[in-house]
Each structure stands twice: as structure tokens, then as C-alpha cells.
Amino acid sequence: MDDGRNDVLSTLAPLIQVRPLVEQHCLFGPGWSAPHAREPLGMAPFHIVTAGSAQVLLPDLERILHLAAGDVLLLPHGTRHTVRTAGTVAAPTTRLNHRDNGVVEVKWTSDLPEAVSAVPSDGSATPLALELICGRFAFERVADNPLLALLPEAVHLKAADQRESRRLARLVETIRDEVALPRPGGRAIATDLARALFTMILRGHLEGHGAGTEAAGLLARPATARVVAALVRDPARAWTLDELADQAHLSRATLVRAFRAAGAPAPLAFLAQVRMTLAVRHLVAEGLSLAETAARVGYESESAFSRAFKRHYHAAPGDYRDAARA
Template sequence: MDDALTRLAQLTRVHPRLDLLCRFADSWALPHDPEPDGAAPFHIVSRGSCTLELPDQRRSLALVAGDVVVLPHGARHTMRSDTALPHHAGPIVLTESHNGAVTVRTNADGQDASCEVICGHFRFEQARSNPLLAALPDALHLAAGRDAALARLGLLVEAVRAELQEARPGAASIAANLASALFTMIIRAHMDQANELRGILALLGNPTTGRAVVRMLEEPARPWTLEELADASHTSRAGLVRAFRKQADVAPLGLLAQLRFQAAAQLLTSTELPVSEVGVRVGYQAEEAFSRAFKRHFGVAPSEFRHAAI
């Protein structure tokens, strides 16, 4: 499963961006509007505690130092102190400065900050057809400080904080790369902790369907038949189809097509390979057939897709 997760993370093409280092004192609240498709805000609590409210879901999450929360689908939310602002309170006064690595936002005004939060975004390529993104819930909350199994996640959080705090040369680049690794660790922890998985993560978590998905990820260009995938999964063709439908409401060969197009999109945007070679690498021997199928999936021809990404 770990190798499959590595490949899936590579196909997902996540670009982290660290926006703010927020330092707060007293009572405070900051609302965040919904994000566009493909933009997933995240918050890392590096000191103190706070609350994340999800008004559309009518729930809130209590966060403490070491916790990470990601909103994969850009949900509207509010970050606030544990004690809510009085109804008559006006907007909080914030000052901003850049420390050489990140913008620092604060209302402390010379006071010691009781809460510190690192805020950023993960940007997903091809968000509308991304099987990993589709499998994620509205909110991913990892309580690194409360679970010994997530000790390494806590160390990574502290490393990000230290880079932004010290603001030494190269700190912004180092912190962003650490955040990219953090995303994969968050997905792995979600698979370990979640009571219920969905989509491709549910398929990977099931022994029968997981074998088939691993084989697809290992050899996306192979002309897989349903019978070959069923044999690899130690089940019948009908059994494999039923298992895929039950776990993720998708057909095995339908998922294979999604993974192939995800791989093709990655090759088009990250290499200069000819369109014909990209097609071969994802299982299409004829360029014309690949271009037609790609356009049906993404709405544009491969060459247009590549040009738009430049």
C-alpha cells in the first residue's frame, strides 16, 4: 500500500504554498471564504490552542499545538480563539510584516502570543478529475500531539515552524518542501485513523480491490483486461466488479482510465515528450486515439492542455 500511496501522491501533483505565520493574543476570530476548486487551505497549530469552525457542516474542531487540519475541498471556515469574541466586538486589528521567509500577521501588539498558526494552501492540478482529491473528506484533522504513532508528523510540523521562525536563507523553499512531504504523511495517517475511507483510498484499504489498484499504478500502460485484474486480485471478474462498486462506486477499467489520464496530464505538464510518446506511456499506441480519449476526459486536446499549463 505504501508504494501505491507514493505513486498516487506523485500523480496528484500537489503544490504547497505557505502564506502566513499568525500570532494571536486574547480573543480573536478570522473568517475564511470558500476556495476555488483545487485549492485546499491548511492550518498548522505550532503553539497554544484554537478552534476551527465549519459553519456549513455545523461543527467545530478543537486544535492544539502539533495539530494539522486540511480542508481538501476549500470549505468555508473560521479560525478563532477558544473563547469566542463578544457579539458587540468590532473587527480585530492586525498588523503584517515580512520576516524574510513568510508574512507574519499578529494582533499581539507587543504582547506574548498565546496561539501561533502557520497557514497555507495545497494546490492540486486537475482537481476535477483527481481520484485522490475526490476520496478526501471535507476536513482532515490530524492530532499529532496526541498520538504516539504520529510522532514523525509532529517533528515535521516543528521543522516547518523552525524554518519560518528563524527565517534563515532558503527558509521559504525548505518549509514549502517540508509541507509537500507533510501532505503525503497526512494522507497516510488518514488511512490509518479514519473509521471509513472512500473512493480510491477505500479501494487501497481493501485487500481484494487494493491488489488491482496497485497493479494499475505500477503498470498503467499495460493493456489490462478485467480478467487479468481479477486474477491479480485472487477473485472472479464479477467479484472484482462488485467489490469496486461497493467500495468506490466505480468500475475497475473506469478507474484505470482515470489513472491513465492523470498520468498523461502529469507528463504533459512536467516533460517535453511528444504527445504521441505520452500516449504510449499511458497505454495508447495511436496518437489519434489518445488525443480523442484525452479530449473526452479533460475537454481539451493534449497540446492545448500542455499550452494552458505553461
């Protein structure tokens, strides 16, 4: 990402209005599984793998994600999921112990001694299979947060894939130290570090997704941000360029120039992108039918929606949904 786009993200991040909640330090022995119900609107759970490896089951998406040490997973829309130690089946008889260490709630499986706090780096035997730091990001003004609406169901930041992997590793390690080795001010420090982590998650996602970067550029400017928010709130509306210019309080020509300056397509072409982004969520994550999805994103018939979807994704909606859930 170039310097200009980094400046856009610096402008955008404070406007997202997110409150981090660092809540749990989890220590799991082999064969542990922890289900999580769908979160209320505006609550986005996150998991940081600080040692070991994990699998995250997303039943609504029919997907399994594999997380290694240093990886971070954000579920922007609070989808239900199950976290489990990798490679083994859950042991239903294993109990969880709990205690509050003054910073977070510590949870550990009953097959572990309370003193266990990390997987040994020398590879020596240990019953600890997975160490996690878990929490949630609470988004304020969810209905007016178009970037949140355009994020996917799962954002997986892989430590091994990041150009700034050492920075991510240092940040994760520092959060872990504040949580596992509590000192005065630990809760406040962990919260501030989690806010920085959220921005890194957002940056990592935007660097790998061109459409997301375009949205970031538009949202960083008040006039175009009003247009994006209007499109996300009501994607089914038969918007005209005049109506979008009214939303931005700009002339039509100035609005088009503003979109181009943000690296985005023309406003009505961007509306088509928004509709396709939301269509994927309706189809894959929410399991809506083609007819329901078409109506939600502004198409009068399934055939018209299917043609538009195929032009955008080079696959029919049903084939895309099946591949996403494979």
C-alpha cells in the same frame, strides 16, 4: 499500516501532483477570529497549530473542530471556515498587523507586541493565545484526481493520536523555525517540508480509514487507477464489468484479480462504495436533497438510494446527515 501499504503510498504520493504554498505565520491574542471564504476548485487550505489551541468552525457542515498544539487540519475541497482562538468570542475591534519576513507574510493582532513569537513553555503569562502556520495545497489536474475526490471535507491530524507523534512534532517544529526565523533558502525549505507534511496527512488519514486505503492501493496501479478515475468522474453511470474492464484494458477476470490484489472488493462493489462516499459529501457538505443526491450517484429513486445508503452506513440518509452536523 504494513510495509506493503507503505509502499503503495510511496508510489501514490508523487502522482497526486500537489504544490504546497506556505503563506502565513499568524499570531493571535485572545478573542481573535479569522473567516476564510470557500477556495477555488483545486485549492486546499491547511492550518498547523504550533502553539496554543484553536477552534475551526465549518458552517456548511455545521461542525466545530478543536485543534491543539501540534495538530494539522487540511480542507481538501476548500470549504469555507473560520479559525478562532479557543474559549473566547472574537473581538471585532482588534486589528491585524502585517509584514513580510522574506519567507511568509506575518500577521499578528494589534494587542500583541511584534516580538511575541511563541507561548512560553513555563506557563508564564503571555497575551499570545494561538500561533498558526497557514497555507494551501494546490492540486493539479483536479478532474483527474480520484483520491482527492474521495477525501472528506476535513482531514484533522491530531498530534496526540499519531503513532509517530514525535516525527510529526519534529516536522511541525522545523517548518515553524523556517517560517519564524527566516534564513536564506527558508521559503524553499518550508515548501519541501510542507510537501512531506502532506504525505504524512495522507498516511494518517489512510491508516484510520479502510476504504481510503483500498483506494490508495487501486490508484497505485495504472490499470485499476483508470477504473477508479472513471467511477469518480461518472458515478451515476450504469457501469458494467465489461465496461470497467475496457477502461482498465484488462479482461474481466484479470480486473477482478487486480482489485483483490489491492485489498479492494470486486469492481462493482467498489463502485457502490464510491457512490456512498460521494453521497455523504452531497448530503452533508453541499446540502443537496435526497433526490438530488440519488441522481448524482446513480440511483433512479430516493427509495432505492435510501435502502442502499442504510445498508452501507446502517442509518437513513437524513438521520446520518443530522448526526454528522450535530
